[in-house]
Amino acid sequence: MGGTVSHGSGSPRTIGVEGLARVEGEGSLRVVIADGTVTDVALDIFEPPRYFEALLVGRHFTEAPDITARICGICPVAYQMSACAAMEDAFGVTVDERVAALRRLLYCGEWIQSHALHVYLLHAPDFLGYDDAVELAEHDRGAIERGLQLKRTGNLIMETVGGRAVHPINVRVGGFYAAPPPSAIANLADPLRRARDAALATVEWVAGFDFPDLVGDYRFVALRDSGRYPIEQGRPASSDGLDVSPGELADLIVEEHVARSTALHARLGGRDPYLTGPLARYALNSAALGRLAGEAATRAGLGEVCSNPFRSIVVRAVELVFACNEALSLVEAYAPPDPPASDVIARPGTGTGATEAPRGLLLQSYEIDGEGIIRHARIVPPTSQNQLTIEADLRRVAQGSLDLSDDELGWRCEQCVRNHDPCISCAAHFLDITVVRA
Numbered sequence: 001m002g003g004t005v006s007h008g009s010g011s012p013r014t015i016g017v018e019g020l021a022r023v024e025g026e027g028s029l030r031v032v033i034a035d036g037t038v039t040d041v042a043l044d045i046f047e048p049p050r051y052f053e054a055l056l057v058g059r060h061f062t063e064a065p066d067i068t069a070r071i072c073g074i075c076p077v078a079y080q081m082s083a084c085a086a087m088e089d090a091f092g093v094t095v096d097e098r099v100a101a102l103r104r105l106l107y108c109g110e111w112i113q114s115h116a117l118h119v120y121l122l123h124a125p126d127f128l129g130y131d132d133a134v135e136l137a138e139h140d141r142g143a144i145e146r147g148l149q150l151k152r153t154g155n156l157i158m159e160t161v162g163g164r165a166v167h168p169i170n171v172r173v174g175g176f177y178a179a180p181p182p183s184a185i186a187n188l189a190d191p192l193r194r195a196r197d198a199a200l201a202t203v204e205w206v207a208g209f210d211f212p213d214l215v216g217d218y219r220f221v222a223l224r225d226s227g228r229y230p231i232e233q234g235r236p237a238s239s240d241g242l243d244v245s246p247g248e249l250a251d252l253i254v255e256e257h258v259a260r261s262t263a264l265h266a267r268l269g270g271r272d273p274y275l276t277g278p279l280a281r282y283a284l285n286s287a288a289l290g291r292l293a294g295e296a297a298t299r300a301g302l303g304e305v306c307s308n309p310f311r312s313i314v315v316r317a318v319e320l321v322f323a324c325n326e327a328l329s330l331v332e333a334y335a336p337p338d339p340p341a342s343d344v345i346a347r348p349g350t351g352t353g354a355t356e357a358p359r360g361l362l363l364q365s366y367e368i369d370g371e372g373i374i375r376h377a378r379i380v381p382p383t384s385q386n387q388l389t390i391e392a393d394l395r396r397v398a399q400g401s402l403d404l405s406d407d408e409l410g411w412r413c414e415q416c417v418r419n420h421d422p423c424i425s426c427a428a429h430f431l432d433i434t435v436v437r438a
Contacts, residue, residue: 031398031413038402041394056377061087061346061368062173068364068379069167074117077110077162078357079379080171081232082364085353087173089246090368093344098337099175100232101330102161105185106168107232107355108327109157112150112195113165114358115320118421119202120147123313126415127209143205146198150320153195157327160184175341185334192331196324200296203317207300211310212412214400216393218307219272220280221249221385223356229288229322230281230356237284238274246354250365253380266385273388276360277420278315279306293322309393309419316421346372357382359421383422390420 032040052071056064064083069076081103088095095103120143121133130136137144155165160180162168170176221242223234236242236249244252255266268274282297283305289297297318306315352365360382367376397416401409 029413036402038395038399041391053377053379056374059374061372061374065171073166074114075110075357076167077107078355078362081107081355082353082362084173085355086351086364086366089353090349090351090366091344091347093174093342095175095342096337098335102337103232105327105330106161108323109154111323111358113154115316116147116150119313119316120144123418126418146201150195150198153191156191157188160188172341174344175337179336179340182334185331188331192324192328196328199320199324202320203296203300206313206317211308214310214396215307216309219274220283221274221276222280222284222361223354224284227288229285232355236354239283247352250352250363265387266380275389276382276385278319279312281356282306282315289322292325293318296321312419360386386420390417
């Protein structure tokens with residue numbers, strides 16, 4: 001963290017916290033306080049835009065899963081699955097149930113590795129008073145080893161099903177290039193049993209953290225999937241009764257450019273901020289977690305809805321339990337899809353796909369011509385959808401923490417941002433934090 005710069009008694013004070021790690025991307029945070037009131041908060045996102053939507057135009061629809069996977073090295077499967085779902089929607093393709101099960105297994109692997117990374121290496125140090133995971137490891141090596149074990153298991157699933165852990169190469173529109181042999185999938189069972197135990201221990205560990213008392217007034221938006229906890233498919237819903245198709249949700253989301261940000265800001269109907277991600281998924285689907293994860297949530301003190309953003313780390317840990325248990329069930333029931341992919345024939349059309357990335361709802365929409373060439377592409381990542389809500393959280397947190405010293409307030413604001421695990425390279429990342437008191 002940076003030092004405090006004073007400008008004399010009664011003058012504004014600026015606190016710079018540079019090099020904020022433990023989020024993915026580049027940007028800054030500014031909080032302005034005058035006469036005991038937070039007058040302005042802003043996430044200034046300045047990571048250069050990468051123009052993936054423009055890169056997709058003119059490419060064949062079959063290339064979309066591999067191109068979009070490069071948007072993020074942490075959640076490439078989310079981009080691949082949403083791209084596949086959008087193309088299959090455009091062409092009226094429904095994949096075989098065995099293909100769907102294998103996709104869900106691959107996506108579970110991504111949830112496991114991403115949630116383990118966030119909980120252990122990015123977020124837990126905040127609650128324990130450590131600067132980073134290295135310092136945490138010096139004091140609790142067992143915790144970090146448990147987190148790395150979980151992450152290795154998620155990576156192993158991605159390698160086995162997807163061909164490699166980063167930017168998998170076995171995914172295609174309609175299914176997979178090849179179905180893993182039963183023996184390879186069976187070899188995932190023992191690591192998953194150990195990972196499930198580690199995930200249960202994770203819930204118990206994080207539930208004991210000291211959480212600031214904050215309740216957010218959120219409009220939650222997440223998928224629902226016919227009584228299953230949503231991952232690779234579902235129908236968008238909200239905590240205030242929204243129930244629409246992915247295409248209808250895409251029409252409702254209005255994105256605007258703000259001069260201080262290279263990422264678009266999303267609102268529903270051009271008006272309302274909303275929140276996607278673990279808190280939203282849990283609020284709309286906690287009854288679908290199943291016995292093991294549901295009991296873990298109860299023991300951790302979670303009700304049917306959790307609206308304290310600092311406790312999102314507990315919800316992620318519960319989702320770790322769910323993902324490990326779900327993956328194990330899929331492994332035990334595995335039957336190779338034959339063929340591994342449905343035939344997909346290009347025709348003019350438009351389609352939208354929505355899946356639940358670890359960080360939240362991810363939408364992709366495409367317009368395709370008769371030759372299978374992409375003529376228009378739109379990608380709405382979770383962090384773009386969550387930015388306005390993160391700023392609202394920052395305002396509440398800062399206003400309720402004015403009794404803290406500048407250093408402590410800066411730390412609390414950083415922690416507030418990390419509650420939502422922003423992937424700023426997907427949308428845009430925070431490198432420094434500034435608090436100005438007037």
